[in-house]
Amino acid sequence: xxxxxxxxxxxxxxxxxxxxxxxxxxxxMKDSSKVDVRFAMCFPxxxxxxxxxxxxxxxxxxxxxxxDVWCERVFSPWTDLDKVMRExxxxxxxxxxxxxxxxxxxxxxxxxxxxxxxxxxxxLDLSQMPLLAKERGEEYPIVIGGxxxxxxxxxxxxxxDLFYIGEGETSYDALFDAYRANRKAGGTKEDxxxxxxxIPGIYVPAFYDVSYKExxxxxxxxxxxxxxxxTVQKQVVIDMxxxxxxxxAPVVPFIKATQDRVTLEIQRGCIRGCRFCxxxxxxxxxxxxxxxxxxxxxxNMLKSTGHEEISLSSLSSSDYSELKxxxxxxxxxxxxxxxxxxxxxxRIDSFALDxxxxxxxxxxxxxxxxxxxxSQRLRDVINKGLTEEDILKGAGDAFRGGWNRVKLxxxxxxxxxxxxxxxxxxxxxxxxxxxxxxxxxxxxxGKVQIVVSTSFFVPKPFTPFQWASMYRExxxxxxxxxxxxxxxxxxxxRSIKYNWHEPDVTILEGFLAxxxxxxxxxxxxxxxxxxxxxxxxxxxxxxxxxxxxKETDVDLDYYTLRERSTDEILPWDFIxxxxxxxxxxxxxxxxxxxxxxxxxxxxxSGCGVKRYGGGVCCEGQN
Amino acid sequence: xxxxxxxxxxxxxxxxxxxxxxxxxxxxxxFQKAIRRAGLPIAYSGGYSPHMIMSFAAPLGVGxxxxxxxFDMELTETVPTTEIANRLNAAMxxxxxxxxxxxxxxxxxxxxMSLVAAADYLVEFRDGKEPxxxxxxxxxxxxxxxxxxxxxxxKRSEKQVNIRPYIYKxxxxxxxxxxxxxxxxxxYTKPEMVTDTFFAWLGTELAPFAYxxxxxxVYGDVGEENAPVFVSLEAMGExxx
Numbered sequence: 001x002x003x004x005x006x007x008x009x010x011x012x013x014x015x016x017x018x019x020x021x022x023x024x025x026x027x028x029m030k031d032s033s034k035v036d037v038r039f040a041m042c043f044p045x046x047x048x049x050x051x052x053x054x055x056x057x058x059x060x061x062x063x064x065x066x067x068d069v070w071c072e073r074v075f076s077p078w079t080d081l082d083k084v085m086r087e088x089x090x091x092x093x094x095x096x097x098x099x100x101x102x103x104x105x106x107x108x109x110x111x112x113x114x115x116x117x118x119x120x121x122x123x124l125d126l127s128q129m130p131l132l133a134k135e136r137g138e139e140y141p142i143v144i145g146g147x148x149x150x151x152x153x154x155x156x157x158x159x160x161d162l163f164y165i166g167e168g169e170t171s172y173d174a175l176f177d178a179y180r181a182n183r184k185a186g187g188t189k190e191d192x193x194x195x196x197x198x199i200p201g202i203y204v205p206a207f208y209d210v211s212y213k214e215x216x217x218x219x220x221x222x223x224x225x226x227x228x229x230x231t232v233q234k235q236v237v238i239d240m241x242x243x244x245x246x247x248x249a250p251v252v253p254f255i256k257a258t259q260d261r262v263t264l265e266i267q268r269g270c271i272r273g274c275r276f277c278x279x280x281x282x283x284x285x286x287x288x289x290x291x292x293x294x295x296x297x298x299x300n301m302l303k304s305t306g307h308e309e310i311s312l313s314s315l316s317s318s319d320y321s322e323l324k325x326x327x328x329x330x331x332x333x334x335x336x337x338x339x340x341x342x343x344x345x346x347r348i349d350s351f352a353l354d355x356x357x358x359x360x361x362x363x364x365x366x367x368x369x370x371x372x373x374x375s376q377r378l379r380d381v382i383n384k385g386l387t388e389e390d391i392l393k394g395a396g397d398a399f400r401g402g403w404n405r406v407k408l409x410x411x412x413x414x415x416x417x418x419x420x421x422x423x424x425x426x427x428x429x430x431x432x433x434x435x436x437x438x439x440x441x442x443x444x445x446g447k448v449q450i451v452v453s454t455s456f457f458v459p460k461p462f463t464p465f466q467w468a469s470m471y472r473e474x475x476x477x478x479x480x481x482x483x484x485x486x487x488x489x490x491x492x493x494r495s496i497k498y499n500w501h502e503p504d505v506t507i508l509e510g511f512l513a514x515x516x517x518x519x520x521x522x523x524x525x526x527x528x529x530x531x532x533x534x535x536x537x538x539x540x541x542x543x544x545x546x547x548x549x550k551e552t553d554v555d556l557d558y559y560t561l562r563e564r565s566t567d568e569i570l571p572w573d574f575i576x577x578x579x580x581x582x583x584x585x586x587x588x589x590x591x592x593x594x595x596x597x598x599x600x601x602x603x604x605s606g607c608g609v610k611r612y613g614g615g616v617c618c619e620g621q622n
Numbered sequence: 623x624x625x626x627x628x629x630x631x632x633x634x635x636x637x638x639x640x641x642x643x644x645x646x647x648x649x650x651x652x653f654q655k656a657i658r659r660a661g662l663p664i665a666y667s668g669g670y671s672p673h674m675i676m677s678f679a680a681p682l683g684v685g686x687x688x689x690x691x692x693f694d695m696e697l698t699e700t701v702p703t704t705e706i707a708n709r710l711n712a713a714m715x716x717x718x719x720x721x722x723x724x725x726x727x728x729x730x731x732x733x734x735m736s737l738v739a740a741a742d743y744l745v746e747f748r749d750g751k752e753p754x755x756x757x758x759x760x761x762x763x764x765x766x767x768x769x770x771x772x773x774x775x776x777k778r779s780e781k782q783v784n785i786r787p788y789i790y791k792x793x794x795x796x797x798x799x800x801x802x803x804x805x806x807x808x809x810y811t812k813p814e815m816v817t818d819t820f821f822a823w824l825g826t827e828l829a830p831f832a833y834x835x836x837x838x839x840v841y842g843d844v845g846e847e848n849a850p851v852f853v854s855l856e857a858m859g860e861x862x863x
Binding site for chain 2: 012018305
């Protein structure tokens with residue numbers, strides 16, 4: 001029997017101890033003495049969240065296919081265990097071998113959202129490793145970060161040895177080979193980092209120096225030694241057949257993960273080009289997977305996991321060209337075996353309604369629309385193609401089909417937003433309600449329930465809105481109040497429920513998303529003062545962060561309220577994310593002029609990604 | 623889904639090592655997925671979210687290992703019982719092992735949960751946690767008491783219960799305490815309660831986590847009232863080829 005890192009006494013007094021014992025179906029055990037590279041792959045949040053992440057499962061299986069590598073998993077201990085581990089000085093361990101993380105060759109951390117940054121420091125700290133990369137000697141693992149937040153790694157630059165920019169499938173083999181070669185040659189950590197800096201997609205923050213102008217903006221950002229490239233190019237899987245590492249057997253948690261199901265990735269990228277959306281820019285070009293491979297993958301994964309649900313994953317499923325064939329196959333093949341089919345991110349049209357009526361209980365399910373902005377003017381600014389007509393038609397058809405619940409998602413604080421745009425949210429909800437009550441009473445299903453949710457807009461790197469300013473906390477609250485009061489003034493206000501997010505987390509997220517190297521000290525100070533699990537509203541403490549800003553003398557407003565000029569050097573400019581700066585500037589101008597840019601299938605917008613030579617950019621050219 | 627003629631099958635399995643930290647509901651989920659991986663022709667309830675027709679015998683607390691856990695399930699067709707066990711074992715992880723599959727008679731009365739009458743346990747002290755008191759020779763004296771009163775707390779009240787009739791057997795086995803305890807829903811008696819009461823009677827309060835408990839077997843009662851005849855749940859079913 002495997003020996004666990006934690007004693008029975010500890011495991012019996014903490015909540016959900018199954019988070020920490022490993023041994024799940026399809027987890028990979030190897031003999032640690034027979035591998036050359038031990039990789040601890042970490043999702044810096046609680047187990048149930050991390051185990052729901054597709055990217056981690058892909059890399060886990062890809063790494064473990066190599067005989068010389070053993071990749072294991074690490075998650076953030078929940079606050080109860082965090083306390084015990086500190087008291088007992090128990091080192092953080094990986095789930096499979098239960099061995100301490102500090103004894104591994106690599107600690108890889110996937111960075112999916114800004115609010116996990118203090119959890120990253122918790123991982124280093126509980127692993128009993130110095131937080132700062134420069135204080136970690138030869139004996140410590142190489143700490144590497146990846147995921148969407150690595151597109152602006154600068155606030156985390158002090159804590160990491162390496163960042164991987166882009167999709168993991170392409171360069172990890174070269175990185176492992178370099179690591180082995182360097183060790184064989186008796187090289188140091190620095191020797192390895194120099195080799196790594198020349199692998200496509202790898203960024204070594206210690207090899208770059210930043211200087212600042214008097215106004216605080218960046219004066220220069222340059223390699224500080226020869227042999228280090230000026231720009232780092234994001235990595236993309238071009239051939240979604242050859243280059244894609246399909247998972248055959250995902251790990252199956254014992255406890256219920258947030259996504260307790262098979263996730264089938266049908267495509268990467270999105271053709272739509274919404275101007276606020278980072279994923280829509282950094283995952284370009286849009287690349288579809290072959291429908292026959294997807295059918296096989298669905299079969300394999302359902303069989304190997306025993307999951308009773310399968311979900312399609314993509315940024316916009318309706319744009320997948322073989323969607324009808326795939327969904328029909330899934331229903332025909334698996335519905336009789338008690339498999340639920342979940343179809344997120346579907347545009348509501350007659351096909352979607354037909355499919356939804358087959359796979360869901362209409363009485364219990366709701367329709368989801370994400371107009372993002374309340375007026376057509378502002379939807380043009382953000383390049384969200386959805387029109388009011390589309391929404392009302394989709395909702396009307398659905399109501400006649402028996403649905404009576406609608407969820408609407410919007411953002412407040414978008415560039416150029418006026419009070420009319422905010423009020424437009426209430427008016428759109430009202431018109432949806434009216435659409436419902438136009439149906440004769442005997443043909444509708446009781447009262448309509450409309451839930452309006454707003455979040456506050458956060459400008460992200462590599463989007464056309466990367467230069468935009470954010471708002472102060474009180475301004476955000478005032479915006480939500482405008483929406484709330486306008487909803488209350490509508491005829492059908494009793495059918496409309498309004499939820500909004502607290503603005504404090506948003507402001508911090510904005511700070512971290514567009515921060516530079518000077519922001520790392522704030523994260524460290526906040527962590528040292530007790531900030532942890534900031535993504536969880538029950539543990540988020542804005543007061544701690546406020547203290548951290550005061551102590552480090554970093555001006556939050558400088559990062560959030562300032563509209564950047566397009567000739568400013570941005571902290572992430574050294575990354576070539578595929579989309580060109582010229583394109584982003586053009587889109588920023590088009591936004592201000594309220595001009596819509598067609599989607600990638602309608603007309604190429606010349607974003608710069610075509611040079612990767614794949615996906616939607618090359619459709620119909622063979 | 624149309625109604626099909628169901629075959630009821632009883633599975634006996636063991637839960638050892640780190641798997642003792644998997645709670646009852648998660649153990650059920652684990653077996654639901656294992657049955658699907660094994661490709662057994664399990665019967666589902668109808669509706670939009672169909673679920674497997676399964677019934678677990680006696681929930682096992684987190685931290686307790688077991689050599690004799692049970693659940694019943696319904697299959698839509700007959701499968702040889704050794705094949706059921708083999709196919710499930712091919713879908714297990716270390717710590718879970720299917721010990722047998724038995725076909726049982728259908729009908730509500732045979733639901734695993736409602737059959738349970740008694741269970742066997744072994745109680746073992748952790749290294750260095752054994753109390754410094756002579757207890758091995760005192761078990762019979764403990765049992766010879768006319769009543770053994772414990773306080774049972776419910777949400778509303780506390781009441782004194784005599785658990786002596788529910789201790790069917792208590793004896794020393796090597797260095798461990800063997801217990802055969804009543805386990806029907808009306809008289810379910812926890813091994814921890816008996817052990818703690820015994821040592822309290824000796825005047826010792828045990829340290830937290832002083833001992834480990836393993837369940838050995840679960841029984842149904844095929845005897846008359848006041849003359850119980852305990853038969854393991856496994857033995858109530860038959861092998862089918």
